[in-house]
Amino acid sequence: MLGRIGTPELLVILGLVLVLFGPKKLPEIGRSFGKGLKEFRQATKEIKESVDLGDEDTAGTKEA
Secondary structure (H helix, E strand, C coil): CCCCCCHHHHHHHHHHHHHHHCCCCHHHHHHHHHHHHHHHHHHHHHHHHHHHHHHHHHHCCCCC
């Protein structure tokens, strides 16, 4: 039943954030959110690479 967030929903969320935190805090909140998202993507990439390397290591050793 839950669909994707559309433009009207985003505008409502952004309006609520603006009312709750004020215009002076928005750049700081955006920066913090961006840094967190960047770290999350980097961690996800590292985990994915380690899993891929693990698959390559075990591919050469077959059990008889």
